Amino acid sequence: MTGLRVAVMFGSRLIQTFPLSVLVFMHAEPLSFASTPYRSNRVKALDSLPDPLLHDRLIEQIALRRDREAFAALFAYFAPRLKAWLIKSGATPGAAEDFAQDAMLTVWRKADLFDSSKARAATWIFTIARNRRLDMLRRDARPLPTPEIELAGDDVRRPDELLSMSQDADRVRDALARLSADHVEVLRLAFFMDNSHSEIAKHLGLPLGTVKSRIRNAMTKLRLILAPSEDAAR
Amino acid sequence: MKPQRNPSEERLLAYAAGTLSPPEAVVMAAHLAMRPANDAWVRDLQSVGGEFLDETPPSPLSNDALALAMARIETDAGKANHSAPLNDMPELPEPLRRYALGPWRWVGPGMRVRDVHAPRDGDCRVILLKIESGRETPKHTHGGVELTCVISGAYATETERFNVGDFEEADPDVLHQPRVVSDEPCLCVVALDGQIQLDGWVGKLIQPFVRL
Numbered sequence: 001m002t003g004l005r006v007a008v009m010f011g012s013r014l015i016q017t018f019p020l021s022v023l024v025f026m027h028a029e030p031l032s033f034a035s036t037p038y039r040s041n042r043v044k045a046l047d048s049l050p051d052p053l054l055h056d057r058l059i060e061q062i063a064l065r066r067d068r069e070a071f072a073a074l075f076a077y078f079a080p081r082l083k084a085w086l087i088k089s090g091a092t093p094g095a096a097e098d099f100a101q102d103a104m105l106t107v108w109r110k111a112d113l114f115d116s117s118k119a120r121a122a123t124w125i126f127t128i129a130r131n132r133r134l135d136m137l138r139r140d141a142r143p144l145p146t147p148e149i150e151l152a153g154d155d156v157r158r159p160d161e162l163l164s165m166s167q168d169a170d171r172v173r174d175a176l177a178r179l180s181a182d183h184v185e186v187l188r189l190a191f192f193m194d195n196s197h198s199e200i201a202k203h204l205g206l207p208l209g210t211v212k213s214r215i216r217n218a219m220t221k222l223r224l225i226l227a228p229s230e231d232a233a234r
Numbered sequence: 235m236k237p238q239r240n241p242s243e244e245r246l247l248a249y250a251a252g253t254l255s256p257p258e259a260v261v262m263a264a265h266l267a268m269r270p271a272n273d274a275w276v277r278d279l280q281s282v283g284g285e286f287l288d289e290t291p292p293s294p295l296s297n298d299a300l301a302l303a304m305a306r307i308e309t310d311a312g313k314a315n316h317s318a319p320l321n322d323m324p325e326l327p328e329p330l331r332r333y334a335l336g337p338w339r340w341v342g343p344g345m346r347v348r349d350v351h352a353p354r355d356g357d358c359r360v361i362l363l364k365i366e367s368g369r370e371t372p373k374h375t376h377g378g379v380e381l382t383c384v385i386s387g388a389y390a391t392e393t394e395r396f397n398v399g400d401f402e403e404a405d406p407d408v409l410h411q412p413r414v415v416s417d418e419p420c421l422c423v424v425a426l427d428g429q430i431q432l433d434g435w436v437g438k439l440i441q442p443f444v445r446l
Contacts (some may be wrong), residue, residue, distance in 0.1 A: 007429060068304065075303050080292030087293055101303055108307045119277070123284030130252025130283065134259060135353075172281040191251045191283050212244075219243045227276055 013028070055121030062111035076103050078125050085129070088192045103129040175225040183218035190215055239400035240272060241265065247379075250279035255355035257425040258381055259440050261401075263329035264274030264423050265383040268399035323362075326385060330423060335362070344369035350423065358427040365389070370413035380404040380426055389413060 055077065061070035079100040086096035106128050114124055176184055189200045201211040241262065242251075248254045249262045266273040320330040336349030344366035352360040365371065367387075382402040388414040389396050396402055396412075404410055414420040 028262070068307065071307060072300060072304065075300060078287075079299065079303070080295055081287055081290045083295060084290045084293035085287060088290075093293070096293070097299065101299070101306065104303055105306055105310065108310065119280070120284065122288040123281045126283040126287045127252075127280055130280075130289075133252050134254075134256050172278060173285055176282065176285060187247075187282065188286050190247055191286050215247070216243055219247060222278075222282070223275070227275075 009137075042199075053116070053120075055125075056114075056116040057123055058078050059107070059114045059121055059124070060116065062108060063114060071108055074107065074121075078107075078122075079104050085192055090193075099129075099132065103132045106132055171226065175222055178225055179218060179221055182214060183221060186211065186214045187218050195233075238269070239394065239396055239402060240269070240355070241381075241401045242403060245403065246272065247279060250276050250283060255358055255425075256353040256429075257355055257358045260329070260333075260337075260350065260352045260360045261381045261383050261423050261425045264327045264385070265399065265401045267327035267329050268383070268385075269401075273443075277414060324325055325421070326362075326423075342371070345371065356427075358425060361424050363424050364423045365414045365422075367414050367417055367419060370411055373411045375410065380410075380424060382422050382424045385421045385423060387414060387416035387418050387429045388420075389420050390415045 055074060058067075058070040058074045061067040062074070079097075080105050082100035083093070083096045086099045087093060091099065103125070107125055110128065114121075119127070179187075186200065186204075189203060190197075193199050195205065197211050197215070198208055201208045204211065206214075240304060245254065245258075245262070249259060249266075252259075252389050266276055288328075320331045320332075321333060321335045323331075323335065330350065335353040336351065338346045338348050343345050346364045348362040348364075350360040357403060362385075365387075381401075382396070382404065384396050384398050384400050386398060388398070391410065394402075395415065
């Protein structure tokens with residue numbers, strides 16, 4: 001069975017092939033998570049699999065059972081990356097680690113808002129961290145929500161849309177792979193360097209105008225790759 | 235089909251990356267709730283952010299980091315309070331419904347304004363602006379960038395028309411005199427940076443009394 005792959009088709013276009021076992025896992029596992037008690041070796045067993053949905057599952061376990069081991073596994077993966085992100089954007093290592101702690105605590109608190117059909121774990125955690133950062137940047141903090149991904153729509157998605165949502169991460173990853181190295185670099189800096197274009201220009205040793213047009217070109221390319229038909233409408 | 239006025243790509247990227255100021259992010263969130271195509275694009279950009287986070291080389295944590303995190307979740311009061319109460323304007327898009335609103339204030343003939351108690355950023359804050367049909371704002375320039383999203387009605391500047399869901403990034407240097415061109419009043423959410431500078435002798439005369 002391991003060699004058997006299932007092709008996911010969109011029209012006549014092949015989107016992705018999965019090993020059959022992954023598809024079975026995707027469909028069967030949420031039910032068994034909900035009905036069987038947590039076993040600590042499960043996290044370790046999953047960890048050794050190249051499972052793209054591992055982190056999604058961990059968040060769901062936190063939501064379902066306040067699962068501390070799932071949180072520890074998630075923390076071990078994401079906290080060092082959140083710290084690295086903040087250091088890149090100019091924070092001191094100490095402040096960056098505080099930020100990572102804070103963002104992960106928010107992940108713990110909001111796990112039940114996670115919807116794996118709308119965003120995968122890395123995107124959701126990125127969004128949470130980005131909102132925490134907005135909170136920190138504001139000068140008079142109020143205990144009110146900043147606009148967040150989960151507030152944007154509570155619409156019920158149709159099953160065929162669920163399939164396309166689960167492809168999103170792959171879609172975006174494939175699209176990034178098709179951009180030039182220059183374009184990926186400038187987008188990464190736009191995400192991680194507080195978006196000050198002059199700061200990015202300084203970092204790359206390029207004129208400001210070059211950086212601005214490179215960012216714009218990178219986004220145009222990305223749009224074309226991700227949604228060729230939508231682009232024509234703009 | 236009427237042409238749509240959308241945010242610039244730079245501003246959409248900044249929103250996805252979380253680098254817009256909080257008041258600007260509030261206006262953008264309102265726009266995205268009304269313009270699904272842009273919302274889908276921003277979600278894709280957030281997936282790009284997720285990819286970048288995923289592939290960031292990790293920075294080692296201090297030795298006690300995990301223990302500290304586990305201690306914090308043990309003592310944590312629990313789930314965050316997700317929902318502030320809804321405000322009294324059901325006509326607002328979802329992202330604006332949970333901000334408290336100040337009272338309506340008269341700021342000129344046919345023109346009322348209401349504070350949105352969203353986070354400020356220095357002088358930059360969020361307001362709702364309601365202008366009656368056919369009215370125009372006094373000629374003005376801005377202290378800084380002004381972002382506007384039309385919630386209902388429509389207005390036109392000297393060169394462009396803005397309909398429901400449209401997003402305007404006003405150039406701080408341009409003298410601005412939008413006029414409401416819909417039959418109904420025009421309701422907008424605005425991120426305003428600095429005080430508006432009114433133009434002309436009447437404007438100068440009433441300036442001290444008009445604080446938006």
